[in-house]
Amino acid sequence: MNSSTLIELTQQHGTPLYVYDGSIIRRQVKSLQDAFADVDMRIKYACKANTNLAILRLMRELGVEIDVVSMGEMQMALLAGYAPEQLTFTPSGVPFEEVREAVEAGAKINVDSLPLLEWFGQNYGDTQPCLIRLKPNVAAGGNAKIMTGHSDSKFGISVLLLDDIMNIVERYNLKIIGLHQHTGSDIKEADAFLQASEVIFKAAMRFPDLEIIDLGGGFKVSYKPGDTTTDMQRLGAEITRGFQDFCQSYGRELQLWFEPGKYLVSECGQLLVQATVIKEDPARDFVHVDSGLNHLIRPMMYGSYHHILNLSNPDGPARNYDVVGYICETDTFATDRELPEVRPGDILAFLNAGAYGFTMSSHYNARYRPAEVLVDEGEARLVRRHETLDDLLRTQLDLN
Known part of the structure; x- marks a missing residue:
């Protein structure tokens, strides 16, 4: 998916937003099927990934x-x-x-x-x-x-x-x-x-x-x-x-x-976020975004690397940033990461977010979980809406 398509999806559905590319899932499944074509092989998708x-x-x-x-x-x-x-x-x-x-x-x-x-x-x-x-x-x-x-x-x-x-x-x-x-x-x-x-x-x-x-x-x-x-x-x-x-x-x-699990869905997914505040500090520059470890915990939990693209300003001058979330904890997506200059409002894409992204998400800090879109065979479908306050309160009983 090109940058303009992804940005258009954020305009339709807001941020943060998970977007999945069905063609990549199809590719990954086929690669495994082709590699084991000479035996009676079954793929059992470890669905905890997504x-x-x-x-x-x-x-x-x-x-x-x-x-x-x-x-x-x-x-x-x-x-x-x-x-x-x-x-x-x-x-x-x-x-x-x-x-x-x-x-x-x-x-x-x-x-x-x-x-x-x-x-x-x-x-x-x-x-x-x-x-x-x-x-x-x-x-x-x-x-x-x-x-x-x-x-x-x-x-x-x-x-x-x-x-x-x-x-x-x-x-x-x-x-x-x-x-x-x-x-x-x-x-x-x-x-x-x-x-x-x-x-x-x-x-x-x-x-x-x-x-x-x-x-x-x-x-x-x-x-x-x-x-x-x-x-x-x-x-x-x-x-x-x-x-x-x-x-x-x-x-x-x-x-x-x-x-x-990850092999089939990791590369299909991107988490799209919006830069909110650019904080220039004597020690380092920070890009704050409208998401956090409540939506993608893997960097904080495993130290995992997610490549980040600046979809809004891909040709901007290179600068180094810490990309951080909005959760009231140490909440770092990337440290000293070189990116095209990030401005408030720019849309960033965290790649390899199709596995263990939404499934490990939470309501920490009473934050809502994001929407999800599946793009497959030329069609972009909203497959999960953004949450609201009703979703946070749905299982609570003492509301009066």
């Missing part, structure tokens, strides 16, 4: 299934038209009754702890198949906060406890139809996936009823101009080779699953 119903419906249209981590996400996926059998529930220490709800809804369950596996066996025995999430003890990812497969991670059951897993499986005659792992996020090299897959393939030989090997997600996307990304063709070729060898040793063809 749960807007319009995005979920587009994923369904593209043949992408869904991985959910809460009953709220499951209900949204069902509203978007997904069939229960297209859903995988991958909880992390949730109340067991939530797992029961997911079973009754018809989703596949991905068990992430020995206590849950025991409970599952006691309640369902051999009547309900499930997957098991293993922790392969492989450290990989953009930073420690988004690594999920290392030995100290809360996620999954350590592969070192495989004998304990087998004891429970055999005690209750559980039918384990899949093994799952997720190493982390922002993984550039194929080596981490290959290392984790070797662990899973070895463990898989102890489970006779497998239908699925799920290698998670975490593929790296481009954040800065010229940034490196996961070489999907190389990754596809190397994992396909290893998976085919495993299937031959196992004795039959299995499905290969991936659970990308």
Whole structure:
């Protein structure tokens, strides 16, 4: 989308505004499908990245299934038209009754702890198949906060406890139809996936009823101009080779699953904001904008980089700024960032905001959450309106 189109959208819908480009989602889905064309591969979109119903419906249209981590996400996926059998529930220490709800809804369950596996066996025995999430003890990812497969991670059951897993499986005659792992996020090299897959393939030989090997997600996307990304063709070729060898040793063809979230939606999204105050300080110059960590928390939470464009003055003289939000906390989007001169009223675009932007937003400082627009196949649709005071008060009871 060009700058004039984005500025026009802010004139129609105000700022801050999330804008998603459906053509990029289509491109990312196709790149994954093409890379694994030689195996029975299923994409299970990790919808915690972006749960807007319009995005979920587009994923369904593209043949992408869904991985959910809460009953709220499951209900949204069902509203978007997904069939229960297209859903995988991958909880992390949730109340067991939530797992029961997911079973009754018809989703596949991905068990992430020995206590849950025991409970599952006691309640369902051999009547309900499930997957098991293993922790392969492989450290990989953009930073420690988004690594999920290392030995100290809360996620999954350590592969070192495989004998304990087998004891429970055999005690209750559980039918384990899949093994799952997720190493982390922002993984550039194929080596981490290959290392984790070797662990899973070895463990898989102890489970006779497998239908699925799920290698998670975490593929790296481009954040800065010229940034490196996961070489999907190389990754596809190397994992396909290893998976085919495993299937031959196992004795039959299995499905290969991936659970990308950020990879599918990060680059499609931009958060459009307006510069409000330019504060020239002896130490540094600040650009204040009409948004904050309540709308895009990733820079403050993860130290993530979001490239920033000045859509209103792209050819202005270069200056260095701290770009900061309007929340009453340290609320910094970028430090000492070179931008074309920013003036009050200029529209700035924060790129790579399609994943974990709106879904991690909040009402902090009693601020409203922004609207969302999906641009796809030549049509720009408002898919979420700006919030109002009524939205902040909707669940409060003592209003008099």
